[in-house]
Amino acid sequence: MATIRDVAKHAGVSVATVSRVINETGYVHEDTRRKVETAIRELHYTPNEVARSLYKRKSRLIGLLLPDITNPFFPELARGVEDEMQANDFRIIFGNSDENRKKEKDYIQTFVQNNVVGVIASTNHPDNDTYRKLDIPVVFLDRTADNRPSVYSDGREGGRIAAQEMLSRGSRKITVIKGPKHIRPAQDRYQGAIDVLSNEGIAFNVIQTSSYSFTEAGTWAKELFEKHPDTDGVIASNDIVATAVLHEALRLGKKVPDDVQIIGFDDIPLSTLLTPSLTTIRQPAYDMGRAAASLLIQLIENENVDNKTIQMPVTFTERDTTRKVEQHG
Amino acid sequence: MATIRDVAKHAGVSVATVSRVINETGYVHEDTRRKVETAIRELHYTPNEVARSLYKRKSRLIGLLLPDITNPFFPELARGVEDEMQANDFRIIFGNSDENRKKEKDYIQTFVQNNVVGVIASTNHPDNDTYRKLDIPVVFLDRTADNRPSVYSDGREGGRIAAQEMLSRGSRKITVIKGPKHIRPAQDRYQGAIDVLSNEGIAFNVIQTSSYSFTEAGTWAKELFEKHPDTDGVIASNDIVATAVLHEALRLGKKVPDDVQIIGFDDIPLSTLLTPSLTTIRQPAYDMGRAAASLLIQLIENENVDNKTIQMPVTFTERDTTRKVEQHG
DNA sequence: TTGTATGCGTTATCAT
DNA sequence: ATGATAACGCATACAA
Numbered sequence: 006m007a008t009i010r011d012v013a014k015h016a017g018v019s020v021a022t023v024s025r026v027i028n029e030t031g032y033v034h035e036d037t038r039r040k041v042e043t044a045i046r047e048l049h050y051t052p053n054e055v056a057r058s059l060y061k062r063k064s065r066l067i068g069l070l071l072p073d074i075t076n077p078f079f080p081e082l083a084r085g086v087e088d089e090m091q092a093n094d095f096r097i098i099f100g101n102s103d104e105n106r107k108k109e110k111d112y113i114q115t116f117v118q119n120n121v122v123g124v125i126a127s128t129n130h131p132d133n134d135t136y137r138k139l140d141i142p143v144v145f146l147d148r149t150a151d152n153r154p155s156v157y158s159d160g161r162e163g164g165r166i167a168a169q170e171m172l173s174r175g176s177r178k179i180t181v182i183k184g185p186k187h188i189r190p191a192q193d194r195y196q197g198a199i200d201v202l203s204n205e206g207i208a209f210n211v212i213q214t215s216s217y218s219f220t221e222a223g224t225w226a227k228e229l230f231e232k233h234p235d236t237d238g239v240i241a242s243n244d245i246v247a248t249a250v251l252h253e254a255l256r257l258g259k260k261v262p263d264d265v266q267i268i269g270f271d272d273i274p275l276s277t278l279l280t281p282s283l284t285t286i287r288q289p290a291y292d293m294g295r296a297a298a299s300l301l302i303q304l305i306e307n308e309n310v311d312n313k314t315i316q317m318p319v320t321f322t323e324r325d326t327t328r329k330v331e332q333h334g
Numbered sequence: 335m336a337t338i339r340d341v342a343k344h345a346g347v348s349v350a351t352v353s354r355v356i357n358e359t360g361y362v363h364e365d366t367r368r369k370v371e372t373a374i375r376e377l378h379y380t381p382n383e384v385a386r387s388l389y390k391r392k393s394r395l396i397g398l399l400l401p402d403i404t405n406p407f408f409p410e411l412a413r414g415v416e417d418e419m420q421a422n423d424f425r426i427i428f429g430n431s432d433e434n435r436k437k438e439k440d441y442i443q444t445f446v447q448n449n450v451v452g453v454i455a456s457t458n459h460p461d462n463d464t465y466r467k468l469d470i471p472v473v474f475l476d477r478t479a480d481n482r483p484s485v486y487s488d489g490r491e492g493g494r495i496a497a498q499e500m501l502s503r504g505s506r507k508i509t510v511i512k513g514p515k516h517i518r519p520a521q522d523r524y525q526g527a528i529d530v531l532s533n534e535g536i537a538f539n540v541i542q543t544s545s546y547s548f549t550e551a552g553t554w555a556k557e558l559f560e561k562h563p564d565t566d567g568v569i570a571s572n573d574i575v576a577t578a579v580l581h582e583a584l585r586l587g588k589k590v591p592d593d594v595q596i597i598g599f600d601d602i603p604l605s606t607l608l609t610p611s612l613t614t615i616r617q618p619a620y621d622m623g624r625a626a627a628s629l630l631i632q633l634i635e636n637e638n639v640d641n642k643t644i645q646m647p648v649t650f651t652e653r654d655t656t657r658k659v660e661q662h663g
Numbered sequence: 664t665t666g667t668a669t670g671c672g673t674t675a676t677c678a679t
Numbered sequence: 680a681t682g683a684t685a686a687c688g689c690a691t692a693c694a695a
Contacts, residue, residue, distance in 0.1 A: 006446075006469075008671095008672055008673090009672065009673065009674095010672080018681075018682085019681065019682045019683075020672090020673080020674095020682085020683095021674085021675085021681070021682055021683075021684090022680085022681060022682075024673070024674060024675085025680095025681085027673095028674080030674090030675090031675095031680085031681095032680050032681085033680070033681080034680060034681085037680080037681080051443060051446070051447055052447065052672085052673075053388075053447060053449070053671090053672050053673070054444070054447040054448050054449075054673095055384055055387045055388045055393070055447075055448060055449045055671090055672080055673090056388055056671075056672030056673040056674090056687090057672080057673055057674075058384045058673090058687095059382075059384045059385055059388050059671090059672080059673075059686095059687050059688065059689090060672080060673050060674050060675085060686075060687045061673085061674070061687080062687070062688095064384070064448075066427070066448070069428075073413075074403065074409045074412055074413055074416075075409045075410060075413050075603070077406060077409075077604075079409075080403045080404045080406075080408075080409050081404060083403055084402075084403055084404050084430065087403075087428070087429070087430055088430075091429070096427055096429070096444055096448070097427065097428050097429070098395070098425055098426065098427055098428075099398075099416070099426050099427075099428040100416070100420070100425070100426070101413065101416055101417075114380060115383070115425055117335075117380070118380055118381065118382060118383040118384075119383050119384060119395070119425070120382070120383075120384045219603040219604070219606070219607070222607070223606070223607070245604075245607075248604065248607045249607055251607075251609065252607045252608070252609050252611075255609045256609070274404070274548040275406075275548070275577065275604055277548070277552070278548070278551070278552070278574075278577045278578050278580075278581045279581070279608070279609075280580065280581050280584045280585070280608075280609065282581075337687095337688055337689085338688065338689060338690095339688080339689095347665075347666085348665065348666045348667075349666090349667095349688090349689080349690090350665070350666060350667080350690080350691080351664090351665060351666075353689070353690055353691080354664095354665090354690095356689095356690095357690075359690085359691090360664085360665095360691095361664050361665085362664070362665080363664060363665085366664085366665080381688085381689075382687090382688050382689070384687090384688075384689090385671090385687075385688035385689040385690090386688080386689055386690075387671095387689095388670095388671050388672065388673090388687090388688080388689075389670075389671050389688080389689050389690055389691085390671080390689085390690075391671070
């Protein structure tokens, strides 16, 4: 690899001059500029980011910490972050936390050791010292904490909508699937749903789950229909679980949505392609990723950011696992 | 952030000594070691990886370039890579190439600028200078090139198996969905399938597609049944497309697998949860990711690697979009 | 067993 | 308009 010294020698100038043309800083004569540029081209020189990073005490790297890229919701987020970062010449160091505090901490530490200029994290413990003591900007994604920069959607509201739509479509023996205890958005959704159900005085059953894993989802779906065979409406903790429930319902010969209605959460790309296609509470994952990246960049560049916590809309996305409600007027 | 100098001062020793205890290199008296360790703890010191990287001209970073993390096959790969790398204290700089050469080149360049010690890439142009001229190890993942380190599965064989199983289950009006022209594994699968079909003298139709995107998949599925309504067997280019085909077939009132059989490719996690669940040619994505990471690490550590190109098995994974074949014996 | 000094490739300050 | 040089934080060769 050619260094700035090689270029300087090759062009017959000093390293300072080369640095000036690279960074377009300070004066440099047109002729020498051209000489330097030629040298750069001939030697295929590209600046060493590590040396830059060391000197400036900041890099063009950001850290992205997501729970599990294997859950189809997160690739959308990640892609949004990446596209926005890429467009602004930032690169991403990526890690999966598995919602595990130790992993989380370890990753944040190595992010810092690598001089990242900011981090985007999807964590259930935003108030932990791991984040509070960081002296680089952090944006929480798909999670939030009072007054800290974050991009998320209102899980509670989503849960409420799900319950309302379920009720207005006639289900009365509702089972709510409660997502993992330690995952914040999962609890919000659950709370929102049971708020509405309780208010309306509707009895409901609950299935407690402990992960979003594909393999376990099927187990919970089975458990659901074994324990509560007369269920006529399922509010799932996310689309993966909803998909498993749909699968199990059909396997048991139930008609969806006639016998059982199902509402999922997230709107992962595959939801449309299920049969019947999945009604769900949509979060605009890709846009959330982009927004988080964009917010982080503003923070990094020290711009005055007026709106540090961005709440994205959750939207009821009606498809075919729920019945049509009659139109009035 | 505390530096090695701060630690040295705080412990009343020189930076060299601190460095020795950190790296467990050279002699250091038990007492001074303890002093240093205490200082490290008290100052919450962690070594600056950037400075290390600059001095040693190598980091603990590797570059991972995947086509599109939004395609459910790739998160599995990525996760495999990440887990193995994480276990060996390497971190990942991640990028999506969109199978686009310019993006690919740009990413590889910034990888190099950041002193990565190796890269894992899923590219259709492994013979490009971008890779040939790299002086760090590269492992190709889900792709291969003669004699270069790679982890992949035999797409052609997969295509053959798909066609054979389709035939042995009685389909005779087969439509093969041909994946994007510029994606190598897609072409391999296609070739494998038509090899068998041609050999057996079976006529078949082809639907040409240009991406693996979720949104377009539905379009091709529609096109398929419009152009070739009498199709009784579909060999899809991957599971996403297969899912769209299944969806469309059911929408048209066809019975699957009685009227139409469908075989996908990849075995993405959702395949099991479709109804009917998807028969597919499985690639062990997670294991491929781990294997690639493991291979790269060996290459980085300069070990003698006997088997540089690892071919993983493709396996016919029979589920419910194909008919059962009778058991003999 | 420990310390001093040098260099990794940049950028920026200060001369010239 | 250009060049010499210090400094970023660390690891190592060499000296002590």
